[in-house]
Amino acid sequence: MPLITTPLTVRDRTIKNRITQLPMVPFPFIEDGKDYYNTQHLHHYARAAENGAGLIIVQSTRVEGVTREQGMWTPGSRSILERIAENARLSGATIMIQLSIEPEQGKDINQWSTEAVLEKQNELKEAALKARELGFHGVEYHFAHGFTLCQFMDAGANRRTDQFGGSLENRCRIVTDILPEVRAGAGDDFIISARMGEFTPTSEEGIATARHLEQCGMDMLSVSFGMTVPEGPVPEGFEFSPVTHSAHVIKQAVSVPVIGAFGIRTPEQAKGLVEKEYADLAGLGRAMLADPRFAANLLHGTPYHPCISCKNCSWFTNTLRCPARKLPETA
Numbered sequence: 137m138p139l140i141t142t143p144l145t146v147r148d149r150t151i152k153n154r155i156t157q158l159p160m161v162p163f164p165f166i167e168d169g170k171d172y173y174n175t176q177h178l179h180h181y182a183r184a185a186e187n188g189a190g191l192i193i194v195q196s197t198r199v200e201g202v203t204r205e206q207g208m209w210t211p212g213s214r215s216i217l218e219r220i221a222e223n224a225r226l227s228g229a230t231i232m233i234q235l236s237i238e239p240e241q242g243k244d245i246n247q248w249s250t251e252a253v254l255e256k257q258n259e260l261k262e263a264a265l266k267a268r269e270l271g272f273h274g275v276e277y278h279f280a281h282g283f284t285l286c287q288f289m290d291a292g293a294n295r296r297t298d299q300f301g302g303s304l305e306n307r308c309r310i311v312t313d314i315l316p317e318v319r320a321g322a323g324d325d326f327i328i329s330a331r332m333g334e335f336t337p338t339s340e341e342g343i344a345t346a347r348h349l350e351q352c353g354m355d356m357l358s359v360s361f362g363m364t365v366p367e368g369p370v371p372e373g374f375e376f377s378p379v380t381h382s383a384h385v386i387k388q389a390v391s392v393p394v395i396g397a398f399g400i401r402t403p404e405q406a407k408g409l410v411e412k413e414y415a416d417l418a419g420l421g422r423a424m425l426a427d428p429r430f431a432a433n434l435l436h437g438t439p440y441h442p443c444i445s446c447k448n449c450s451w452f453t454n455t456l457r458c459p460a461r462k463l464p465e466t467a
């Protein structure tokens with residue numbers, strides 16, 4: 137039986153335990169013209185690494201501008217990312233970064249020209265290679281939460297008639313086409329993964345997509361729908377949310393490791409998820425914001441600050457203001 141402390145090898149890389157900090161945007165956006173990544177991010181991710189998380193996935197990072205040193209890839213931002221990766225490596229954590237593409241104001245993906253998609257595709261590849269250069273162990277392509285890559289994958293949203301629409305293969309092509317080049321450039325031990333939902337748009341499609349992504353060379357999958365979870369029934373006795381159940385469904389369909397997430401608030405839940413083999417890695421989001429020492433407290437059995445589910449933490453709110461951090465710890 138795997139334990140939360142059991143190492144997991146993905147390609148040639150061993151993740152030291154199953155505790156995963158999910159990608160989360162922890163601070164508000166800064167003014168235009170400034171570097172996106174700053175010392176707040178440096179401290180935020182260093183804390184997660186020092187406190188024992190086995191895998192840390194840095195927040196959604198838009199690939200636009202990567203080849204021109206613009207957007208989230210200015211020299212200042214890149215130097216912070218490089219230090220984030222270095223800190224994690226020094227603490228023995230595996231560090232990845234989530235890559236996404238920016239929605240185009242007023243246009244859905246069906247209105248993008250083929251040339252525009254090819255340009256995004258190139259940036260998705262270049263960003264992965266840049267991540268490798270900056271010292272990251274891998275990337276996670278953000279195919280979830282209805283965002284742009286999710287719309288490509290989703291047969292319900294993608295009505296394109298070029299090579300990026302139609303069949304499942306075509307709908308995933310924006311990323312799957314570049315995987316051989318990313319692999320060749322980033323090396324054998326670089327982890328390439330995808331975050332995806334089960335119901336995009338149906339469970340059958342989600343399962344088929346997961347299998348296809350695995351066949352195309354994805355090393356790991358993270359299963360998530362977003363922050364609002366449909367009230368769905370889960371089988372009797374399944375003690376986690378429908379999102380976590382989806383991870384279990386996907387895990388049964390593929391042989392690569394799967395990250396399960398949503399509403400994992402206590403050390404017992406994180407351990408149970410792994411021990412019952414519902415998922416290979418326990419993905420923690422708000423639990424880690426409420427207590428940046430959550431991983432250490434879990435590993436040592438020490439009291440922690442539990443997330444109080446206040447629902448005030450959404451994207452771009454300042455994590456340092458999380459009210460749970462001020463409340464007494466729970467044994």
Ligand SMILES: Cc1cc2nc3c(=O)[nH]c(=O)nc-3n(C[C@H](O)[C@H](O)[C@H](O)COP(=O)(O)O)c2cc1C
Binds near residue numbers: 161162196452
């Ligand atoms: C403040 C905040 C920022 C988030 N940013 C991202 C993100 O950048 N990329 C992503 O895939 N999910 C993002 N999420 C979703 C989380 O990764 C996670 O799936 C979600 O919070 C559910 O897990 P939890 O119940 O453990 O918090 C964010 C969530 C929060 C609370």
